[in-house]
Amino acid sequence: MKHLLRRRFTTMTAVDAIDLSIEPGEALAYVGPNGAGKSTTIKLLTGIVEPTGGEVRVGGIVPHRDRQANARQIGVLFGQRTQLWWDLPVRESLALLRDMYDISPTDYQRQLDRFDEVLDLGALLPVVTRKLSLGQRMRADLACALLHQPKIVYLDEPTIGLDIAVKDRVRDFLRQLRAEGTTIMLTTHDLADIEGTCERIVIIDDGKIIYDGGLAEVKDRYARERRVHLQLGTPITAADLAARFPAAAVTPGEAHGEFTISFDKSLLTAGAVLTGVAQLAEVVEVRIDEPAIEDVVRRVYAGELNITPGPADAAGAHPPSASPTSAHPAGTHAASARAAYAAGAADARAAGVPGAEDVTGAAGDVDPAEEASR
Amino acid sequence: MTAALLRDLRLYRRCLGAVIRGIMEYVADFWILIGAGIVTQSLGLVFLGVVFAKVPTLAGWTFPEMVLIYSLFGIVAGVLPIFADGIWNLGRLIHEGRFDYLLTRPYSPLLQVLSRSMGFNGVGDTLASLAMFGWAVAHVDVAWTPGTVLVGLVLLASAIALRLALLVIGNSAAFWVRSPFVFAITVLRVGELGRYPIGIYGLGIRLLLTTALPFAFTAFYPAAWLLGRGGQAWLGLGTPLVAALAWLAALKIFNLGLRRYESSGH
Numbered sequence: 001m002k003h004l005l006r007r008r009f010t011t012m013t014a015v016d017a018i019d020l021s022i023e024p025g026e027a028l029a030y031v032g033p034n035g036a037g038k039s040t041t042i043k044l045l046t047g048i049v050e051p052t053g054g055e056v057r058v059g060g061i062v063p064h065r066d067r068q069a070n071a072r073q074i075g076v077l078f079g080q081r082t083q084l085w086w087d088l089p090v091r092e093s094l095a096l097l098r099d100m101y102d103i104s105p106t107d108y109q110r111q112l113d114r115f116d117e118v119l120d121l122g123a124l125l126p127v128v129t130r131k132l133s134l135g136q137r138m139r140a141d142l143a144c145a146l147l148h149q150p151k152i153v154y155l156d157e158p159t160i161g162l163d164i165a166v167k168d169r170v171r172d173f174l175r176q177l178r179a180e181g182t183t184i185m186l187t188t189h190d191l192a193d194i195e196g197t198c199e200r201i202v203i204i205d206d207g208k209i210i211y212d213g214g215l216a217e218v219k220d221r222y223a224r225e226r227r228v229h230l231q232l233g234t235p236i237t238a239a240d241l242a243a244r245f246p247a248a249a250v251t252p253g254e255a256h257g258e259f260t261i262s263f264d265k266s267l268l269t270a271g272a273v274l275t276g277v278a279q280l281a282e283v284v285e286v287r288i289d290e291p292a293i294e295d296v297v298r299r300v301y302a303g304e305l306n307i308t309p310g311p312a313d314a315a316g317a318h319p320p321s322a323s324p325t326s327a328h329p330a331g332t333h334a335a336s337a338r339a340a341y342a343a344g345a346a347d348a349r350a351a352g353v354p355g356a357e358d359v360t361g362a363a364g365d366v367d368p369a370e371e372a373s374r
Numbered sequence: 375m376t377a378a379l380l381r382d383l384r385l386y387r388r389c390l391g392a393v394i395r396g397i398m399e400y401v402a403d404f405w406i407l408i409g410a411g412i413v414t415q416s417l418g419l420v421f422l423g424v425v426f427a428k429v430p431t432l433a434g435w436t437f438p439e440m441v442l443i444y445s446l447f448g449i450v451a452g453v454l455p456i457f458a459d460g461i462w463n464l465g466r467l468i469h470e471g472r473f474d475y476l477l478t479r480p481y482s483p484l485l486q487v488l489s490r491s492m493g494f495n496g497v498g499d500t501l502a503s504l505a506m507f508g509w510a511v512a513h514v515d516v517a518w519t520p521g522t523v524l525v526g527l528v529l530l531a532s533a534i535a536l537r538l539a540l541l542v543i544g545n546s547a548a549f550w551v552r553s554p555f556v557f558a559i560t561v562l563r564v565g566e567l568g569r570y571p572i573g574i575y576g577l578g579i580r581l582l583l584t585t586a587l588p589f590a591f592t593a594f595y596p597a598a599w600l601l602g603r604g605g606q607a608w609l610g611l612g613t614p615l616v617a618a619l620a621w622l623a624a625l626k627i628f629n630l631g632l633r634r635y636e637s638s639g640h
């Protein structure tokens with residue numbers, strides 16, 4: 001009996017005491033390792049699942065209670081799954097969605113023109129879904145998610161499996177949406193997706209928010225290291241350089257005359273380094289590495305950093321009252337009573353816990369084949 | 375209210391239309407499915423013929439009367455795949471996580487599921503069953519009046535609605551169990567018993583087919599009313615009521631399932 005209860009308890013934890021509000025027009029990056037609860041949060045916000053505790057509100061609507069009303073104000077993309085009709089040309093899928101969302105012919109045409117411009121959708125319209133490449137499918141799915149000009153857009157891994165060219169295209173499009181004032185919640189493993197789109201980042205791990213604040217601030221506070229890579233034309237040793245910059249670390253590169261100088265940007269600037277080096281040697285080539293947010297998040301994942309939000313983030317910046325979107329599901333603790341009779345549900349919910357990632361991947365992969373076989 | 379209903383219907387027609395266009399991509403499949411439907415129904419008729427070559431009546435029912443019940447069942451069961459075959463996708467949609475998208479659209483998830491696919495074998499089933507029904511009607515003793523025709527049509531529509539409700543219930547098991555087909559197909563197998571006069575079964579099965587899984591109302595009771603036969607002929611007139619109750623139960627169960635739906639994926 002004890003064993004059973006314990007098992008249920010762990011199985012049910014998908015998100016636990018997530019407290020999150022999003023301002024209108026805000027672009028939020030929602031990142032975390034596999035199974036951290038990212039998709040579960042999106043499913044709560046879209047009304048796909050009902051919170052077992054706490055409450056969720058989107059634009060004044062309780063999503064799971066009023067799914068259809070909520071559907072009109074949101075756009076959703078699950079990058080691992082398509083919502084296109086498998087045997088139909090893209091144009092037909094879009095036309096079906098047009099009818100479901102009661103989009104007027106003028107608005108519809110305007111949106112198609114726009115998607116053609118930014119996503120090169122025109123070429124895909126006559127193509128049957130099953131013949132689309134992954135990148136083409138994702139572009140078409142983006143069009144599906146945004147066709148009805150939703151105020152709030154949830155994008156779960158919108159660049160997963162895409163090649164660089166398509167990724168860039170998707171990112172450009174996200175920036176454009178952002179500029180137009182669409183509220184965006186972006187879940188991704190590829191942190192290049194969020195730079196330039198999101199100014200706020202929420203890091204979630206094990207069903208809990210471990211950081212919520214400005215993206216620039218995270219980089220400022222936790223990614224202060226800069227690296228200047230130099231190719232020098234004058235013979236000089238690493239020790240000579242190190243002596244010139246006591247606050248920096250100097251490592252010689254693979255080739256002769258190559259050096260990397262790493263320093264804390266609060267102690268030194270790239271400009272000062274370059275000026276200093278120029279006094280010692282002829283500088284042939286320079287490359288400066290900005291820290292990538294990947295590094296920060298990787299360190300958070302690895303447990304190296306324990307970031308806590310600054311008081312400004314917690315109180316001032318995001319007052320829950322003014323938010324169109326907020327989720328306060330208190331996952332398991334409130335749910336334990338329910339779990340006692342909801343054993344069947346435990347399986348489905350299991351996908352929300354760490355380690356269940358492969359299940360999702362597999363489901364996404366078999367999707368087309370299964371759909372085709374029907 | 376009416377506007378919403380019209381919108382639902384229009385969207386349903388649009389979804390089905392799109393599915394048909396998708397299927398038409400494979401013209402060969404289309405004809406094979408229709409052919410398969412006709413063959414299946416004809417085989418059933420051959421079986422009945424073999425039985426009646428040995429015995430003149432079965433539990434008091436003559437061969438044409440049996441064909442009438444049998445073909446009425448065939449029509450009811452054949453019409454459904456044409457416009458509501460999508461219900462059989464529910465389990466797969468749920469377990470592959472594709473049901474998620476349906477919940478993010480401003481259109482009833484149940485109607486989206488129902489209109490998601492089409493079984494052209496139903497066309498064959500229906501055509502073959504109609505032919506049998508026509509033959510049976512010509513060989514049984516029914517006093518046709520405009521009233522009989524009207525009530526008959528209402529009973530037919532009710533029987534179709536009833537069968538669909540039972541299929542919705544059977545497939546809704548997907549919200550609770552991992553292998554929903556076992557349940558839905560069991561329901562369907564029980565339903566097959568409704569092809570024959572229920573007098574040939576024991577009390578337990580008769581009760582089952584009349585109450586818990588009232589498949590007897592999808593063919594036997596309406597046919598018995600039409601033929602004015604058996605002590606329970608009047609029961610056939612209860613078909614619309616049974617259908618309404620079954621739909622109440624189906625919607626309740628489907629919505630309960632929706633509430634406990636937890637989605638797959640992380």
